Amino acid sequence: xxxxxxxxxxxxxxxxxEDSLTEHPIDLFxxxxxDAIDANLPDPNAMTVATVNSEGQPSQRIVLLKDLxxxxxxxxxxxxxxxxxxxxxxxxxxxxxxxxxxxxxVSVQGRAVKLSRKEDAAYFLSRPKESQxxxxxxxxxxxxxxxxxxxxxxxxMKEKFAKGEIPLPDFxxxxxxxxxxxEFWQGGEHRLHDxxxxxxxxxxxxxxxxxxx
Numbered sequence: 001x002x003x004x005x006x007x008x009x010x011x012x013x014x015x016x017x018e019d020s021l022t023e024h025p026i027d028l029f030x031x032x033x034x035d036a037i038d039a040n041l042p043d044p045n046a047m048t049v050a051t052v053n054s055e056g057q058p059s060q061r062i063v064l065l066k067d068l069x070x071x072x073x074x075x076x077x078x079x080x081x082x083x084x085x086x087x088x089x090x091x092x093x094x095x096x097x098x099x100x101x102x103x104x105x106v107s108v109q110g111r112a113v114k115l116s117r118k119e120d121a122a123y124f125l126s127r128p129k130e131s132q133x134x135x136x137x138x139x140x141x142x143x144x145x146x147x148x149x150x151x152x153x154x155x156x157m158k159e160k161f162a163k164g165e166i167p168l169p170d171f172x173x174x175x176x177x178x179x180x181x182x183e184f185w186q187g188g189e190h191r192l193h194d195x196x197x198x199x200x201x202x203x204x205x206x207x208x209x210x211x212x213x
Contacts, residue, residue, distance in 0.1 A: 011187025013103045016194035018210075025182040025198040025206060026070050029106060032184070033068070036099050049075065050094040051086035059086070066123065066174070073108065074115070076123060076174040078140035084175075087112045093177055103187030108179050115174040124168045132166040133157045188213065 022028045036044035045065040052058045061083060067074035073095060077084055087093065095108035124132060137154040144150055161167075179200065186194040193213035198206045 010189050011103045011191075011193065012189055014186055015188065016184060016186035016196060021196060021208060023206070024070060025179070025184075026068070028184060029182070030068070032099070032102075032104060032106065033097075035102060036097075036104075039102060041099060041101055044099070046097075047073070047075075048096040048098065049083060050096070051083050052090050052092070053082070053086045054089045059083075067176075072110065072113075072176045072178040074174055074176050076120070076172070078135065078138065079171045079173055080142070081140040087175060095177060105185045107183045107185070108177065109181040110177045110179040112175045112177055115176060117168070117173070120173040121168045123174060124172065125165070129166065133161065135172050136161070136166070136169055183211070 020028070022031075033044065043064065046062050047065050048060050049063050050058055050060045059082065063075045063077065063083075065073055066076055091111040091113075093110060093112045095106075095110075097106040097108075099105060124135070127135075133154060136157040137150065181200070182198045184194075184196050184198075188194055191213060195211040195213060197209055197211050199209075201207055
């Protein structure tokens with residue numbers, strides 16, 4: 001195997017110029033997300049969510065972006081999970097979209113806001129039945145001795161809710177990440193990447209500036 005320092009490539013797929021920018025960063029994000037979808041990237045809506053716990057320890061995990069608007073980025077989780085506990089203690093959060101096959105990445109900094117139960121229910125009821133059962137079966141982030149035990153819990157839930165709609169668990173819901181800063185990164189030749197940062201101002205407008213690579 002080659003030594004790690006021998007892995008090198010030039011980034012030549014595109015440029016990000018001032019002419020490509022939009023007044024609101026979500027408009028540009030939607031363009032880039034569509035490009036990722038059209039390129040048939042695996043899980044184009046996958047994003048890393050970074051949180052910090054009560055002891056100051058950061059942690060990261062990949063989740064799926066499930067809704068997007070000018071108000072922010074939405075994902076859902078078990079409210080007893082480590083990330084939900086972190087967000088209860090510290091609402092500040094970072095997101096990262098690693099579209100490296102397009103030589104692009106987007107970083108987001110903002111704060112997490114819990115969705116309403118009405119919003120939670122609307123999305124939960126739209127999920128496949130098996131995913132709904134999975135939410136009931138798993139106490140996310142808690143230890144479990146075997147996968148067989150997890151599957152047993154799944155089948156118990158399947159029997160319990162065999163008739164009628166599966167209700168929204170009270171321990172499951174969503175968060176909206178309201179962005180305060182969004183950076184768009186496009187790989188460039190000779191490590192001279194294009195980086196543009198959007199920072200939200202007090203009047204809700206966005207300040208845009210180019211960053212050194």
